[in-house]
Amino acid sequence: MKTITSFSRHFSSLKQLQLPLRSIPESHFSTCLRCSALTEELCSKLLDQCPDLNTLKKLHFRIITNPTLSLNPSLAIKLMRAYAARGHPGSARHVFDQVPQRNVVFYNVMIRGYTNNHLYGDAMLVYKMMSCDGIRCDNYTYPCVLKACSGSINLAVGVQTHAEVVKVGLVSNLFVGNGLVAMYGKCGCLIDAHRALDEIPRRDVVSWNSMVAGYAQNGFFDDALSVCREMELSNLKADAGTMASLLPAVTDTSPNNVSFVEEMFNRLTIKSLVSWNVMIAVYTNNSMPEKAVDLFLKMEAQGLEPDAITLASVLPACGDLSALSLGRRIHEFVKNKRLCPNLSLENALIDMYAKCGCLSDAREVFDQLKFRDIVSWTSMISAHGISGLGHDAVALFSKMRDSGLSPDSIAFVSVLSACSHSGLLDEGRNYFKSMVEEYGIEPRLEHFACMVDLLGRAGRVDEAYGFIKKMPVEPNERVWGALLSACRVHSNTDIGVKAADNLFQLVPEQSGYYVLLSNIYAKAGRWREVTNIRSLMKRKGIKKTPGISNVELGNKVHTFLAGDQFHSESKRIYQELDVLMGKMRELGYTPETDSTLHDVEDEDKEGHLAVHSEKLAVVFAILNTETRTAIRVTKNLRICGDCHVAIKLISKITQRGITVRDTNRFHHFANGDCSCGDYW
Incomplete structure (x- = not known):
């Protein structure tokens, strides 16, 4: 009894000092568990502190062997919470099943325990059990159930839950509404998600972030940013959660959107690692490698340690700038922190070394991979191709197929491009035929552009032009651009003019094609046409892109x-x-x-x-x-x-x-x- 009193005094003093519960020495747990007289208050305080699993089991045993404590519903609920928090929802379920008279709180705790441990199916089964047991759900039940529907992408149960929410009149509840927005967004029903958002009378930043995440998770980055703008118009400021919501869909976007994300990032008073990751990824994916690298170095200078996502985002920027020293330093960091195996990060390292022209380093990373996906192989094939090692690229493509992986459309772009850069005309033709006949891949404009480039580089300019005329789809800028480049190399003025005419219609402001045609005329000694091209550029206000x-x-x-x-x-x-x-x-x-x-x-x-x-x-x-x-x-x-x-x-x-x-x-x-x- 003396020990219990001593512990209670110690606890009270800590409370007065406003110290966290975890500051209580663990020795007190063992002392209290050895005591013969545990009180409800003491057990409650111990459970609130979420003790380790071994201590929790001992405490559980002492409670169920005490006639008074074993019947206490409050302690049963806290036991369930503690087990679930320690990652043992099965033990929480054992406690749940032993309670003879369960109210809505027991069901809510059990559903939350399963959901937080990603056992979404079990959570929904308990939800169904509630109606069978005649227990009415409340405003704490539905957010947990909707979170389980989001986690398992179970739209059917989500819609049923929404109907129940409407029936009981909780559709305007903030937390329930946020759960509906998140559920519909996760399931790809973005119109329904926005409708659920509109039905929340007083939205908070979580409401908007859920909508942002819905668009981002479904790949609609520009729409996600539009929601961010809507949120700011409602006098709510973006937070770190908003930036985190954007991350799944960071992609190429307009300069205005990049500026908007920059402003959002700069306004954050507290910048989490995820916020830095989003901003670095935005710069990288929008061809701003200098800004991506500068921001990464600034983040380092502020003492924030990068994670695998940070590094996988900045490595492509290092490759774009040929910033090999920084790339190697990042690689050493990856090794020291043992961040691998991580296929996304390892593929980024391969890509960085390949872009820096360090094939041996890229190959070393590739050879050490425990698992290779189509991206790993495609990166290596492309790396050899753009270095003019077409035969090696073709050999890698064969090895990839021998490994059991079927090449996708991007892999065929890489091998066709490799054939083009090395003059492997017959091999390229065979791969194009194989792609269609053996793998059933419908050629896209990228494949047609590679074939035109392959034929054009090999001097088959007339054949390349004939190939374009037989294409089942309308040729784009890349297709005509490949033909125009071939015309410059092989001095084919007539076809060059035709290619240029098409390009001037497709991309009238692109200076490079005017320059190419001017060069073709110049090589042919047709100075009047050179002057005409220069005058046309001047009239249209088109300036040559500076090198x-x-x-x-x-x-x-x-x-x-x-x-x-x-x-x-x-x-x-x-x-x-x-x-x-x-x-x-x-x-x-x-x-x-x-x-x-x-x-x-x-x-x-x-x-x-x-x-x-x-x-x-x-x-x-x-x-x-x-x-x-x-x-x-x-x-x-x-x-x-x-x-x-x-x-x-x-x-x-x-x-x-x-x-x-x-x-x-x-x-x-x-x-x-x-x-x-x-x-x-």
Whole structure:
């Protein structure tokens, strides 16, 4: 008795100090359980503290062997809650079954216990049992049942529950209404979800977040953002839960929507990890890799540790920027934290290394995978394809099929593209035929574009044009663009003009196609047409997309424009470039001035070529890295012919391995040669 009194005094003092219950020393639990006289108050306090499972079982035994305590319904309810909270709903059910007279609270606790432990079917069975036992549901029952319907995507029971809610007059209850919105959203019934939202007279942020989540979980990112705007118009501010609701559907969207998410993120007073993850993913998926990487580094600087979702979101951005150093650092973090196996994260690592041109590193991650899905194989096939290793890509495709995986439409895009980049004409034709006849995959525009590119690169321009005319679907920009590129390479002016006419109708503001047609005319010596194209661009206000090249140094990505004078090391870069140009001329270098005819008038053509962004990026890297260190540059446009020749010579002069990734492929330069074999 003395011990019990001592414990009670200790508990009271803690309560007065407003300390959390878990601060009670565990030694008191053992002491109390050894006592012969447990009171209802003491048992209640111990159960409220949610003791560990072993202590809970001992306490349970002491309660059921005490004639007074065993009949106490309050203790039975708390035992059920404690068991469910410890992940043992079966034990909670045992307590539930032993109670002779159960009221609505017992059923609610049991349904909640099953639901919180993801045993949704069991939760719904208890719900059905209530009506059989003549127990009326209340405003605590329905939210739990609706949560079980959401978790199991059981629309039928959800609709029945909704009907019951209407019948008993609880449809305007906030918590029940929120449950209905979440249930319908999870089941993909978004009109019904919005109707349920409209029926809630006084909505809170959870109501709106449930609607946001419904759209996001069904892939409607723009609609989810529209709901966020509605919420703000109702004078409710987005919170971390709103950002979390958006995560399942973060995708490519409009610049206005990106700005809206930015504003929402910046207004958050408390930014959870999920909030950072959403913002990083938005930047990555909307072709803003610099912002994604900057935000990731800012998050790190604030001491917030990333999780697997963060890393899987930022790794593609590292790949887009060829930020290999950061990518490797993230990979080390993954190893140290033992975040793998995690297929999504491992696939992101493969993709990052592949985009940085590090095939051996990508292959190492791939070979260590315990499980490979179609994404893993497709990433490796694509990585070899864009590096010009078509035969290796084809071999990987065969291994994937041998492993028992059936290629999907994206896998066929990768292997067809690989055949195109390496001139594997017969293989590409066979794969296209196999896709349709063996796998029953209906060709999409991406497959048709690959076939046009395959034929065009191989010099079969007339055949490529005939292929387009026989397509069962209307050709899009990519299809005609592939044909126009082939016409430039193989100097086919007549078909080039036809391709360009179609492109000017489809994408009249896209400057690149005007430039390509101008180059075709220039190579044919048709200067009047070149002038006409330039005049047309001027009248329409169309400006050539500036060439941008990125190179990583340390953890910072340096960006260069053609003729860049803004970089802090511009003076040194131009001095070194002059030296290299002199050495290149000694090796027979002659500038390919044809590539400047579309956008240079009176200025010195050779001087203009000399300051293209990829040349500046390469020279900057040479000046700031150790001798023989490999250099990696990423460009936003196709590398021009002059830069291709120049960088081959620079690799020979400096004895550097230089990798340039343009919009089409990788060019690995070494000792005066390029991996593309000049087939690009």
